Amino acid sequence: MRRPSKDSLKLSAESQRLVSLSHAIVQAASRVEERTWERNLDTQLQKLLKTNHQDSIDAALNVLFKGDLAVYDVLMDGVEAVSESSTMTEQGADGADIGWQALLVAAPVLAWTRFSIPSGTIPNDILATLNAHFSAHLLAADTKVAIAPTLYSIDQLPRTHAETYSLTHKLAQAAHKGGNVKPAAPGPDTSQFLADTRYLIAAVVAPVGAPLFRWQEPQHHVNFEAEREHALEQWRAQAGPNIARLLPGCGVELLLPEAYYIACREADKDIRPVSIRAAVHYLTNTLAVEPNDLRAVVAGFGDEASDNQVDEYRVGFTLRQSSDVVYGIVWPLYGQEDEEGTPIEGGAGADRPLAPIEDIVQHLNEVGIKHVKRIGERYVAEYCDDCGAPLFADPSGELVHAEMPEDTPAGNEHFH
Numbered sequence: 020m021r022r023p024s025k026d027s028l029k030l031s032a033e034s035q036r037l038v039s040l041s042h043a044i045v046q047a048a049s050r051v052e053e054r055t056w057e058r059n060l061d062t063q064l065q066k067l068l069k070t071n072h073q074d075s076i077d078a079a080l081n082v083l084f085k086g087d088l089a090v091y092d093v094l095m096d097g098v099e100a101v102s103e104s105s106t107m108t109e110q111g112a113d114g115a116d117i118g119w120q121a122l123l124v125a126a127p128v129l130a131w132t133r134f135s136i137p138s139g140t141i142p143n144d145i146l147a148t149l150n151a152h153f154s155a156h157l158l159a160a161d162t163k164v165a166i167a168p169t170l171y172s173i174d175q176l177p178r179t180h181a182e183t184y185s186l187t188h189k190l191a192q193a194a195h196k197g198g199n200v201k202p203a204a205p206g207p208d209t210s211q212f213l214a215d216t217r218y219l220i221a222a223v224v225a226p227v228g229a230p231l232f233r234w235q236e237p238q239h240h241v242n243f244e245a246e247r248e249h250a251l252e253q254w255r256a257q258a259g260p261n262i263a264r265l266l267p268g269c270g271v272e273l274l275l276p277e278a279y280y281i282a283c284r285e286a287d288k289d290i291r292p293v294s295i296r297a298a299v300h301y302l303t304n305t306l307a308v309e310p311n312d313l314r315a316v317v318a319g320f321g322d323e324a325s326d327n328q329v330d331e332y333r334v335g336f337t338l339r340q341s342s343d344v345v346y347g348i349v350w351p352l353y354g355q356e357d358e359e360g361t362p363i364e365g366g367a368g369a370d371r372p373l374a375p376i377e378d379i380v381q382h383l384n385e386v387g388i389k390h391v392k393r394i395g396e397r398y399v400a401e402y403c404d405d406c407g408a409p410l411f412a413d414p415s416g417e418l419v420h421a422e423m424p425e426d427t428p429a430g431n432e433h434f435h
Contacts, residue, residue: 030078036063037079041094042087057097064101068184076180102180103279105191106227118227121191123183126153126219126254126276127286128170128262131297132269133304136215138172140202141265148261153221156253157276159230164223165194167203170265171218174206176283183279190222213297216286217266220279251275287353292382294348295334299386302336302346305427310387314339317379318394318412320401329397332379335411335421339390347411347421350379 030038040060047053067075076098083091103123111117130136141149146168153164167190169175177183193200223231230236234246255273263271272293274286299310314337319329331351335344356375373381380391394412401410403420410418 030082031075033063033067033072033075034079034082037067037076037094038082038090041079041083041090041097044093045090060094060097061101064097068098068102068181071181073179073181098180099280102184103187105188107191107195107224119195119224120227120229120231121187121194121222121224122231123187123190123279124221124223124276125279125282125286126221127274127282127289128217128219128266129214129272129274129286129290129293130217130266130269131214131293131300132266133213133301134268135211136172136217136269137266138170138175138217139205141166141168141170143168145261145264149219149258152254152257152261153276156257157232157250158223159225159233159236161229162223162225162231163194164221165190165198165200166219166221167200169203169220170262171203171220172206173216175203176218176220186220187222187279190220191224194222194224212294213301214290214294216290218283218286219262219276221276247275284353287351291350294350295379295382296386298334298336298346298348299388306338306345306424308338311389312339313337313388314390314392314414315383315388316344316392316394316412316414317376318416319376319397321397321399323399327397329375331400332376333409333411334379334383335413335419337414342414343424344411344413344419344421345423347409349409350375 037060040056040063043056044053044060047056064076067073080091080094080098083094105121107119107121108116109119146166150164150166153166154162158164167186177186189200192198225231232247233239233250234243239246251273254276259271259273262273263269272289274282274289276282277285299313302308302313303310316335316337317332318335319332321328321330329352331349333347333349335347337344352375376393380393383391392414394416396412396416398412398418401418402408403410408420411421413419
């Protein structure tokens with residue numbers, strides 16, 4: 020979720036231990052050895068996250084990001100796993116210890132509108148209904164769940180692994196003991212978007228070793244994919260109307276609730292084509308034009324330190340008879356996405372993934388934008404000095420601010 024800083028730091032003893040344990044995992048010669056090293060890494064991470072030593076973790080990640088991406092991935096996987104999970108032990112009636120495991124889960128909601136997309140505290144009646152549907156349609160037997168009483172915007176989500184660790188433990192205790200969690204503080208005021216993501220955050224608790232989700236139960240192992248798809252259909256059908264009450268005036272699409280980090284990453288990817296659809300709908304209605312009257316200009320942007328790497332594409336929209344960019348969206352790249360369309364891990368033939376720019380053009384074509392100009396030049400990501408909005412390439416390749424025409428009908432909100 021977070022990219023390491025570029026500052027060069029001398030590693031502390033805690034950071035160096037993280038680096039060494041991550042190297043040991045990569046070099047392990049057996050699963051037994053690998054799991055032994057993983058337990059040692061988990062113990063070290065638990066100590067640092069519990070005491071909010073995020074800086075020690077960031078320093079180790081920073082060094083590995085620059086020097087060894089395979090080991091970096093191991094440490095990042097470990098940090099995410101420890102911060103989004105927990106274990107608890109209690110004494111049973113017979114005096115024996117009973118172990119419980121908890122997982123932080125995110126249930127993403129894609130939303131789009133010409134108006135404002137709400138976030139904030141969820142009313143108690145809706146929260147109780149969502150809890151019931153979450154348990155009935157998604158979770159395995161003998162699990163407990165606590166959903167945070169907040170429909171989170173991105174700005175309200177935990178910003179560090181230590182904050183995620185803290186939220187995991189608060190919600191896990193609430194699920195296990197039946198307690199309450201306070202709503203999250205309001206997020207900072209940010210620019211409104213035509214399409215954005217909102218999140219339900221929950222902790223699911225089960226006995227150690229027991230399944231958490233329905234599709235993990237033994238009777239579904241052979242057809243777990245079909246069961247997972249059925250669970251998503253039921254979640255959308257039953258929880259969708261309640262979530263729609265929280266987002267008046269918005270179109271919504273519910274994604275599969277999963278472990279916190281993977282769910283957030285999938286939502287980041289899935290909101291991108293929704294942003295294209297929302298932008299074209301907004302422009303055609305506001306400007307009283309057809310999609311074919313619009314042109315899209317697509318350009319790649321990256322970091323100043325990298326000559327070739329594209330971190331995101333920006334799509335500027337103009338009227339066909341004008342070079343003025345009236346609106347724009349950002350299409351960030353994630354993980355193994357390759358701007359050259361290189362197949363991931365040896366994929367080939369019909370399974371070859373589309374290069375991101377091909378994917379963008381395909382989505383533009385699907386919503387009726389047939390006039391697409393690709394700018395071959397790679398730009399350094401620049402933003403407006405006054406409002407911080409991203410700048411977009413116009414048809415001539417000049418970076419400009421996206422501005423709606425002066426004669427745009429009154430009452431249409433301005434979006435970045």
